[in-house]
Amino acid sequence: MIQLKAIHKSYQTDYNSLHVLKGIDIDIKEGDFVSIMGSSGSGKSTMLNILGILDKYDEGEYFLDGHLIKNLSQKQEAHYRNHLLGFVFQSFNLLAFKTAKENVALPLYYQKVDRKERQELALEYLDQVGLLDWADHYPNQMSGGQQQRVAIARSLISKPKVILADEPTGALDSKTSEDVMNIFKKVNKQGITVLIVTHEDEISRMTNRVIRLRDGIIESS
Amino acid sequence: MFDKDKWQEIFGTIRKNKLRTILTALGVFWGVFMLIFLLGMGSGLESGVFKNFGSQMRNKMYVWGERTNKPYKGFPAGRSIEITLDDLAAIKREVSEVDMLGPRRRMNSSFVSYLDKSNNCDIRGEYPSMVKIEPLVVREGRYLNEQDLAQRRKVAVVGSKTSELFFGEESPIGKYIMIKGIAFKVVGVFGPIELKPWRISDTEAIVVPLNTMCHAFGLKEIIDYMAISSSQDTRVSVAEEKVVALLQTRHQIHPDDPNGIGHENVEEEIDQVVNLFIGIKSFLWFVGIGTLLAGIVGVSNIMLIIVKERTKEIGIRKALGATPGSIVSMILTESVFITAMAGYLGLLLGTVIVGGISYAMFAFEIETDNFYNPQVNLAAGLGALVMLVIAGTIAGLIPAMQAASVNPVEALKDE
Known part of the structure; x- marks a missing residue:
């Protein structure tokens, strides 16, 4: 599903160049449940951005579901993000002026799905994360755990092949973290590849495979 | 093509951000209103003075x-x-x-x-x-x-x-x-x-x-x-x-x-007055269009700020699969819609006030030496409206391009 071959990435600042990823090789099979661990500065966020087609890499090759992700137009990037990937962020990143239902439905808007169908699907996915009763609430009326579940529902609605989660439990207490992780497990059982970036051992223990990054190279996988 | 979803998306945004919308609209509204009002008053002054000359005098x-x-x-x-x-x-x-x-x-x-x-x-x-x-x-x-x-x-x-x-x-x-x-x-x-x-x-x-x-x-x-x-x-x-x-x-x-x-x-005296009014009219146009331009620049400015403010939102939308085209279209449509609506309201109010003055003078038989029957220049009004839609597009274009170029990684960075 995901293949990284000798990925290099540097950030140019005004005075020096920061070599963040120094040749990453990873092969993640479809339906895998993987966590990426590493201290801050290890390059795990950069790697996730590259996997999410939010950032470009300098060298190497990245295949996502068989497509080479390189030199794409912004439109193609948007298309792959929309159809293959689902994002879950540490800070949820819900749109504050939209209700839970509208937030969940948003990716389908960019797939040009009919409005009525969008609403129905959104309710269906909210039901899956146990928030059907909260469909018409705004994010600021919900707890962090609830918001994250809305965000997961949103990432799932476009039926992606891969879920990329960046510290999804970073802002949650341990009880809600467990709830969220259980949802991820459920999602994974449906055959969706799940990738979680985390620095918590309890979280990584719940995944099937742990990739450890250190100073831009893979320490173990 | 009328894209119902897009409009619902835009109306939703406008409804949830009323103050922002009103501030944006105000400049354009005032600009169009001033243009219509000034030209109307100018026409009243003109017909008043020419009435003094008598219609057959020329x-x-x-x-x-x-x-x-x-x-x-x-x-x-x-x-x-x-x-x-x-x-x-x-x-x-x-x-x-x-x-x-x-x-x-x-x-x-x-x-x-x-x-x-x-x-x-x-x-x-x-x-x-x-x-x-x-x-x-x-x-x-x-x-x-x-x-x-x-x-x-x-x-x-x-x-x-x-x-x-x-x-x-x-x-x-x-x-x-x-x-x-x-x-x-x-x-x-x-x-x-x-x-x-x-x-x-x-x-x-x-x-x-x-x-x-x-x-x-x-x-x-x-x-x-x-x-x-x-x-x-x-x-x-x-x-x-x-x-x-x-x-x-x-x-x-x-x-x-x-x-x-x-x-x-x-004839010579009338020619002088005609020239005087050409001068006055050019001045009124100058002031009116200046006000309008200031309004449009205001819209562009506020749209820029809005794009800044919405950086995160745009980043999220992009992560969810929004194409740059859809972002440009979203910002642009919003900008054009706000300018056109505000412009239309300004046009309406200007017309109502100028028409009201004209009607009141007629109804209450108010007669002054130098002011008579002010009229709204409808062609100018419609021209202003068309100009507004074009200007709204231009006003929205720069912010929209900026919005489209938002880097989602930067936008989504947690503070």
């Missing part, structure tokens, strides 16, 4: 005879020139630029009586055409006609004030008044179209056929002056030149003599 001139200033063909200087009805006929025959001729002969302060009432009035000997050349209007009955002239009838048209003096509330039509002991039948009442201080004499004078007057009172058939209107599409100054040249030839006057044939027209 192509009118006066010609009269006076003492010559230069000797010519054996005639000495200082000779009195008398214009006759033959001159009138000659002008009509030979100067094609002339449309209408109205001769006038005056007898000042003549004794006029009706039953036991009497007064001293100015008597005017005229042709029927005079009522069409000068800004006069028949209030009752009729003015002179060709039969009066042909049959040399003893008929009179009296000024409205004189009529009131002699007949009070009664109708004067068919009554006989005595002018210097001779009975004239009253056939009509006349007055000036607009009552201005310099037109008061029109309410007091008594008009009779020119030939009747000369015959009845034993006067030579000469005229004091002629009012002449030039035909349409001819500048009165062109006709004036030809008329004066013709009269100079007919009366053996030196072609360079500034006197002999006196003449006057108000």
